[in-house]
Amino acid sequence: MGSHHHGNRATSSNGGAPLVDKDVDFAQYFCTYSFLYHQKEMLSDRVRMDAYYNAIFQNKHHFHGKVVLDVGTGSGILAIWSAQAGARKVYAVEATKMAEHARTLVKDNNLQDVVEVIEGSMEDITLPEKVDVIISEWMGYFLLRESMFDSVICARDRWLKPSGVMYPSHARMWIAPVRSGLVDQKKGDCDGAMDDWYNFVEDTKTYYGVDMSILTKPFNEEQRKYYLQTAMWQNLHPHQVIGVAAIIKEIDCLTASVNDVLEVRSNFLSSITMENTRLCGFGGWFDVHFRGRRDDPAQQEIELTTMPSVDNGTHWGQQVFLLHPPIRVSEGDNLNISFLMSRSKENHRLMEVEIGCEIIQSSGRSLPPLQNKFYIE
Numbered sequence: 001m002g003s004h005h006h007g008n009r010a011t012s013s014n015g016g017a018p019l020v021d022k023d024v025d026f027a028q029y030f031c032t033y034s035f036l037y038h039q040k041e042m043l044s045d046r047v048r049m050d051a052y053y054n055a056i057f058q059n060k061h062h063f064h065g066k067v068v069l070d071v072g073t074g075s076g077i078l079a080i081w082s083a084q085a086g087a088r089k090v091y092a093v094e095a096t097k098m099a100e101h102a103r104t105l106v107k108d109n110n111l112q113d114v115v116e117v118i119e120g121s122m123e124d125i126t127l128p129e130k131v132d133v134i135i136s137e138w139m140g141y142f143l144l145r146e147s148m149f150d151s152v153i154c155a156r157d158r159w160l161k162p163s164g165v166m167y168p169s170h171a172r173m174w175i176a177p178v179r180s181g182l183v184d185q186k187k188g189d190c191d192g193a194m195d196d197w198y199n200f201v202e203d204t205k206t207y208y209g210v211d212m213s214i215l216t217k218p219f220n221e222e223q224r225k226y227y228l229q230t231a232m233w234q235n236l237h238p239h240q241v242i243g244v245a246a247i248i249k250e251i252d253c254l255t256a257s258v259n260d261v262l263e264v265r266s267n268f269l270s271s272i273t274m275e276n277t278r279l280c281g282f283g284g285w286f287d288v289h290f291r292g293r294r295d296d297p298a299q300q301e302i303e304l305t306t307m308p309s310v311d312n313g314t315h316w317g318q319q320v321f322l323l324h325p326p327i328r329v330s331e332g333d334n335l336n337i338s339f340l341m342s343r344s345k346e347n348h349r350l351m352e353v354e355i356g357c358e359i360i361q362s363s364g365r366s367l368p369p370l371q372n373k374f375y376i377e
């Protein structure tokens with residue numbers, strides 16, 4: 001890492017989003033994508049690959065003879081498929097040194113006359129012409145982590161023809177009540193860390209003559225944040241979803257602005273659909289659709305979903321927000337949920353989530369409302 005140098009320290013602003021130091025962003029975010037190891041992980045995700053492959057090859061009319069822009073081409077896979085589907089020209093933009101591997105791959109597949117790999121960040125580069133299609137795989141955990149959609153919006157506003165098509169064209173975020181043994185495990189880990197702290201305080205007093213117990217509270221807060229308030233990656237089994245899933249955000253990739261995705265705010269109702277179980281938290285996932293545009297629709301609409309599944313799990317899994325302690329619930333209990341996700345002030349690619357939940361039992365009795373804060377790191 002760190003082999004990358006942009007000439008000077010620059011900052012960029014994205015439609016009201018906070019200023020971002022590009023060198024810091026490179027060190028914190030882009031560096032992982034410069035490893036083939038990481039690209040391979042994405043290239044091995046069959047659900048992801050099949051969706052993009054089918055979206056392109058079952059909608060060749062959107063690609064044949066057209067000019068395509070692949071935002072964040074990585075290994076070059078989407079650009080190569082676009083060329084194979086008959087594109088006249090493909091601009092494949094990649095910020096990291098992965099661009100070199102993409103160029104090699106393009107050449108080795110004899111597509112160098114069609115695919116032009118451009119190393120640089122989307123926000124900085126210029127293209128010689130406008131494009132008919134923008135294709136990109138920009139989705140992070142729970143859709144918006146990484147904030148890469150900002151770059152796609154920037155590309156769209158600058159380079160997409162008025163008649164152009166977005167691949168994918170739509171995205172949605174989902175949330176549902178879940179049960180999970182992780183809630184007990186994480187509580188155990190956190191308690192273990194505190195037991196260890198108390199021993200440490202005692203030892204430090206005994207052997208080194210300093211009483212550190214005044215730091216117990218901040219240490220506890222730090223550990224709780226780490227074990228209990230950090231959203232967990234999980235591939236949930238569908239049986240772990242114990243209530244009705246709700247859509248909390250819908251994005252039209254052709255019209256959404258950065259402002260539209262800075263925050264996700266939703267109040268919604270759900271109800272428990274399982275007899276006598278524990279509400280251990282909430283699971284969040286997303287789907288995207290390839291529908292073309294209203295006046296130039298897909299011949300075959302394709303969906304890529306990251307919902308809990310036995311056979312079709314993805315590398316995105318789901319993000320789980322755990323409730324401590326879990327709450328006994330049963331079929332027919334109603335949940336009144338408020339959800340707010342915003343970008344972390346320290347790092348615009350990470351998210352903070354607040355979930356409020358009021359439980360109205362099927363008997364009509366309501367439990368004291370909960371309010372929890374989480375971090376998607």
Ligand SMILES: C[S@@+](CC[C@H](N)C(=O)[O-])C[C@H]1O[C@@H](n2cnc3c(N)ncnc32)[C@H](O)[C@@H]1O
Pocket residue numbers: 030033034042043071072073074075076077078093094095096098120121122123136137138139148151
């Ligand atoms: C999730 S990966 C997808 C890679 C490839 N398109 C695929 O589907 O396998 C996103 C890629 O976009 C690149 N990227 C993210 N933001 C970018 C930007 N603003 N300009 C250029 N590349 C960017 C990352 O370095 C990474 O390689």
